[in-house]
Amino acid sequence: MSQPDPDLFDQESNALLSARVVYNVETGDAASYRAALGELINSFDQLMRQTRRLIRHSDRQELEMNRLNHRLTDLSNELEYRATHDPLTGALNRAAVIERAHRFLENHDMAMIVLDIDHFKQINDSFGHPVGDAVICGLVECLRRTLATPGEIGRVGGEEFTVILPQQDCAQAQQIAERMRLAIAGHDFSLPNASRITASFGVCWMPAGGDFRTAYSEADEAMYEAKRTGRNRVIRADQILRAGKRGQ
Ligand SMILES: Nc1nc2c(ncn2[C@@H]2O[C@H](COP(=O)(O)OP(=O)(O)OP(=O)(O)O)[C@@H](O)[C@H]2O)c(=O)[nH]1
DSSP: OOOOOOOTTHHHHHHHHHHHHHHHOTTOOHHHHHHHHHHHHHHHHHHHHHHHHHHHHHHHHHHHHHHHHHHHHHHHHHHHHHHHBOTTTOSBOHHHHHHHHHHHHHHSOEEEEEEEETTHHHHHHHHOHHHHHHHHHHHHHHHHHHOOSSOEEEEOSSSEEEEEEETOOHHHHHHHHHHHHHHHHHOOOOOTTOOOOOEEEEEEEEOTTOOHHHHHHHHHHHHHHHHHTTSSOEEEHHHHHHHHHHHO
16 A cells, blocks of 8 residues: 655644644643744744745746746747758748748738859859859848839759749839849949859749749740840849740
């Protein structure tokens, strides 16, 4: 048979019990009353000391729990950030761009810009990878400065970026892309030979319920058309589609 848990207040309960017995017995004398009262006072003292100690202990435990909870929240935010952002630029990573674009498209129209740095290999080859990395960071800064409307900037490949623009039409997205193109072309990237950086842009638009893959491949195709036709320019996907139909 298992033993019952010891009563934490055994001593105090006994003191209370004897005091009750003395109190209830009419023949009780003064000495017994005094002894019972002394016992009660001692027990009460002890109870207060232990209660204070327990409260201090539980306060410390609560502080530690709060500290651990904050740390856990910080770590979970950090994990979430790392899982969704490119470590070099702080822009969204490819998976996060896809996820957010899917989410936007469920309920909203969305425009999309795809851009790629022109002749980037030459930058790496001429000045080294760290300079190439600095150009990538500088370019994302240009995009951030230029993006005045709500939207998300993502790095979907080495030197390829996407800007998703919920509830913007194709003409608005084209204007935004044009401002970005000018911001990059006008920016001083502090390259050793003082040369300038440019990028080529493709723009497309999708109605709510549209498919991310289709939007991306249309914008990407428009970006490659911008590369083929001289780089440092913005091409809209619907312009290519119209030109294609006319050529048929
Ligand atoms: N510094 C740096 N370079 C990268 C990174 N990711 C990809 N690259 C480089 O980007 C370059 C891409 O070159 P290409 O695809 O040939 O294109 P490009 O030279 O930009 O030429 P176009 O796109 O045709 O204008 C390669 O040299 C890659 O090594 C990165 O994170 N940092």
